[in-house]
Amino acid sequence: MSDDLNIKKSSKIKTKSSSVSGGGTDIDYVRPAEIPEQDLYHGHSFITKWIFCQDAKVIGIQYTLTAVFTGVVGLILSWMMRMQLGFPELFPFLTAESYYQFVTMHGMIMVVYLLTALFLGGFGNYLIPLMVGARDMVFPYVNMLSYWMFFVAVVVLMASFFVPGGPTGSGWTLYPPQAILEGTPGSEYGILLMLISLSLFVIGFTMGGLNYVITILQARTRGMTLMRMPLTIWGIFTATVLALLAFPALLVSSIMMTLDKVLGTSFFMPTIIKAGELLSYDGGSPILFQHLFWFFGHPEVYIVALPAFGIVSDLISVHSRKNIFGYRMMVWAIVIIGALSFFVWAHHMYVSGMTPWFGFFFATTTLIIAVPTALKVYNWILTLWRGNIRLNTVMLFCLGFILTFVNGGITGIFLGNVVVDVPLSDTYFVIAHFHMVMGIAPLMVIFGAIYHWFPLITGRFLDEKLGKWHFWTTFLGAYSIYFPMHYLGFIGVPRRYFEMYDSPYVTSAVGMNEFISIAAFIVGAAQFIFFFNVVKSLRLGKRAEKNPWKANSLEWLTPSMPPEHGNFGEKLPVVHRWAYDYNVPGAKKDYITQTTPPSEVLGAEVEKT
Amino acid sequence: MTDPTLDKLPGGFKGMSSDIGSDQTTFKGVNWGKAMMWIFLLSDTFVFSCFLVAYMKVRASVTEPWPYPSEVFGLEVFGVPVPLLLIAIMTFVLITSSGTMALAVKYGYEKNRKMCGLFVLLTAIGGLTFVGMQAFEWSKLIFHDGVRPWGNPFGAEQFGAFFFMITGFHGTHVSIGVIFLFIFARKVFRGDFDTGKRGYFTTMKSDYVAIEILGLYWHFVDLVWVFIFAFFYLW
Numbered sequence: 001m002s003d004d005l006n007i008k009k010s011s012k013i014k015t016k017s018s019s020v021s022g023g024g025t026d027i028d029y030v031r032p033a034e035i036p037e038q039d040l041y042h043g044h045s046f047i048t049k050w051i052f053c054q055d056a057k058v059i060g061i062q063y064t065l066t067a068v069f070t071g072v073v074g075l076i077l078s079w080m081m082r083m084q085l086g087f088p089e090l091f092p093f094l095t096a097e098s099y100y101q102f103v104t105m106h107g108m109i110m111v112v113y114l115l116t117a118l119f120l121g122g123f124g125n126y127l128i129p130l131m132v133g134a135r136d137m138v139f140p141y142v143n144m145l146s147y148w149m150f151f152v153a154v155v156v157l158m159a160s161f162f163v164p165g166g167p168t169g170s171g172w173t174l175y176p177p178q179a180i181l182e183g184t185p186g187s188e189y190g191i192l193l194m195l196i197s198l199s200l201f202v203i204g205f206t207m208g209g210l211n212y213v214i215t216i217l218q219a220r221t222r223g224m225t226l227m228r229m230p231l232t233i234w235g236i237f238t239a240t241v242l243a244l245l246a247f248p249a250l251l252v253s254s255i256m257m258t259l260d261k262v263l264g265t266s267f268f269m270p271t272i273i274k275a276g277e278l279l280s281y282d283g284g285s286p287i288l289f290q291h292l293f294w295f296f297g298h299p300e301v302y303i304v305a306l307p308a309f310g311i312v313s314d315l316i317s318v319h320s321r322k323n324i325f326g327y328r329m330m331v332w333a334i335v336i337i338g339a340l341s342f343f344v345w346a347h348h349m350y351v352s353g354m355t356p357w358f359g360f361f362f363a364t365t366t367l368i369i370a371v372p373t374a375l376k377v378y379n380w381i382l383t384l385w386r387g388n389i390r391l392n393t394v395m396l397f398c399l400g401f402i403l404t405f406v407n408g409g410i411t412g413i414f415l416g417n418v419v420v421d422v423p424l425s426d427t428y429f430v431i432a433h434f435h436m437v438m439g440i441a442p443l444m445v446i447f448g449a450i451y452h453w454f455p456l457i458t459g460r461f462l463d464e465k466l467g468k469w470h471f472w473t474t475f476l477g478a479y480s481i482y483f484p485m486h487y488l489g490f491i492g493v494p495r496r497y498f499e500m501y502d503s504p505y506v507t508s509a510v511g512m513n514e515f516i517s518i519a520a521f522i523v524g525a526a527q528f529i530f531f532f533n534v535v536k537s538l539r540l541g542k543r544a545e546k547n548p549w550k551a552n553s554l555e556w557l558t559p560s561m562p563p564e565h566g567n568f569g570e571k572l573p574v575v576h577r578w579a580y581d582y583n584v585p586g587a588k589k590d591y592i593t594q595t596t597p598p599s600e601v602l603g604a605e606v607e608k609t
Numbered sequence: 610m611t612d613p614t615l616d617k618l619p620g621g622f623k624g625m626s627s628d629i630g631s632d633q634t635t636f637k638g639v640n641w642g643k644a645m646m647w648i649f650l651l652s653d654t655f656v657f658s659c660f661l662v663a664y665m666k667v668r669a670s671v672t673e674p675w676p677y678p679s680e681v682f683g684l685e686v687f688g689v690p691v692p693l694l695l696i697a698i699m700t701f702v703l704i705t706s707s708g709t710m711a712l713a714v715k716y717g718y719e720k721n722r723k724m725c726g727l728f729v730l731l732t733a734i735g736g737l738t739f740v741g742m743q744a745f746e747w748s749k750l751i752f753h754d755g756v757r758p759w760g761n762p763f764g765a766e767q768f769g770a771f772f773f774m775i776t777g778f779h780g781t782h783v784s785i786g787v788i789f790l791f792i793f794a795r796k797v798f799r800g801d802f803d804t805g806k807r808g809y810f811t812t813m814k815s816d817y818v819a820i821e822i823l824g825l826y827w828h829f830v831d832l833v834w835v836f837i838f839a840f841f842y843l844w
Contacts, residue, residue, distance in 0.1 A: 030632070031632060031633070035633065035634065039813060041813075139641070139811075206649070206652060210645045210648055210649055210652075213648050214641055214648065217635040218635065218641055220634070222632060222633060223632050225630060225632045226635070228632075244648065244651070244652040247652075248652060248653075249655070252659035252660055252663065255778075256663065263758045263759060264758070265758045265759055266759070266766055266770065267767065267771075283667075283671045283765060283767060284667065284767065285666060285667055285670055288667060291666075295659075575632070
């Protein structure tokens, strides 16, 4: 290890050192390095620097751009759906088949290919090595493969738009038997490409996920204990562990359904009579697929939510200049939510005909999750309480997140109860609930995070004025879309219906559907303000000085901004504290960076971390 | 591990809490690759668990009778039907290859190039034998007994489907292991691990710890086989 200890023997104040073998009287002591310097491959051509790049930061940006591309496709699909629901028969190309295909692709793209890839692949890759003080991910080569596997998965998914029959239209849950039977759109090639794409995604993600976990567990810098890590890292870490344990169920169900389709096995296919004729399938279990799918599907919700929880905690703390309220509780809440998420999957299946005792069990576990989740919401609010809140775009998005998340969370408590869920099941209430809680809320965090870290990545700020326009249209618009949907659900409008035909819903819901559709068009278009802002600011944005938000965590403390390959120049940083020492009584500045040794802030009443 | 500071760490539960509470690494002295393999195997355990749980669920709920394993997997030796003969030999070979792998790891840590290479090679041959016998078993079931993924003459059609899928998935794991074992045998004999030669793809330095990492994978594949053996052949 190149850097030796910088020993200062100036103080008599005793602080509890985190070291195991150290101690003594020197308050700045940090254990020497255990692991040698990481061996890095430095790209030397355009291809190795920007395309097949092994630098986690470039890979993170590649992940982000690819995920955002799929997100734009998902957004356009949602426009098509809203066009049909609000103004049916206006466009003749919107048939029932294409509507189901758009629903399916919109759902799968947004949940897996946008949100999961963006939070873990994008933010995870960019932030993990920087925030834990590592030079790169521990296996840069595998990390590169991970991105390219994801890229291939996206190509395969997009290819399904161009095969005969088009993409699958079985709904994003891909329930058998209908997913692979004639009559469902894309039951020939679309469903196969979807299943192959999901399998590739899981393989690619596993390669990346192992990197994230091991980098966090085994490659932290000197002084960086687990309980000094920023909550962003805790969120991404726990979500990655969930993904590594939940994606296997998706992989297995994808493989089994592929075999049902290609080889004619009957894993999920019961005896079926079609047009008076007995199909060759016999004796399989469609419910088994639902169990496997939701054993993946429910943790998936938290794979999206936990990184958002972590990131928003950091953003709120930095932009209200206060330490995060109850850091340890926040960490434990993340871990407990993650663990519990494996025991609640069947609350998606209350109407599948399972035994009521199952419903009782899963309702109980589901409602228990509300406890650590509510704790997190209280802690965010208590962090804001009497803080020095800077009401910039980042903070606006954070506040927007808290509101939408509380809204979606409360409807979640409704739906977690069997007796309330059964009548509301498969109505627009469910659509409203999960779009609020895992659509809009994580998106708010993503936007906040991009406005926050854009200066780090590019050296320039995003435009604040455009950012505020972006926020207010997105926030108010999203409420205009999803708030009325709760009402639609209460009056019984079913989800996934191409149109309402002559049912009485038409008369009472038609105006509302038009309103929702117009709001959806506006919100979608508002995202292009954001894209314009990014492109414009890349060139003309206000230049950012180093550490522009006066934050404490390591990613802002690199010798150059944007950070170069290897992140920290000659010497790795040495960490002496958590990332939340803001406005500490007795300190000269309103923030104390993680690398500030105790001897430099003797009078300050810092937290012992 | 060579790091002298690690010897001073406390042991037992105290050691565990101090390791988790410490900086830099959570698993003290554990190589990155080794830690990665453990986490990967945990994830892979979930894959095989999902397969086996699905198998148990469907086997419990099908209405047609499940084929009788002793009959289906029996072999006729000199006119005498012997149940589970081939499987017993396959299992013996695979478990033995775990033994040779353990010896390869031992010699790897002693930096005994020749013995390490020899045992890696023996393990690879054991794995190859296993895959070969599995191919024989599959071809017997397919061509002789008429078992297909979509149906079989013995009973519930899911028998063939689950059997081919799960043993096929396991066999793929073994085959990947065999390929890597042959590559690593060559690397050991060539002396890559003594000279720290850089990898062709990853450009990282070779180290004998790679033998242990490969060994972890190999033992895992063996362990999975024990479960598959119990659930398919003995149930």
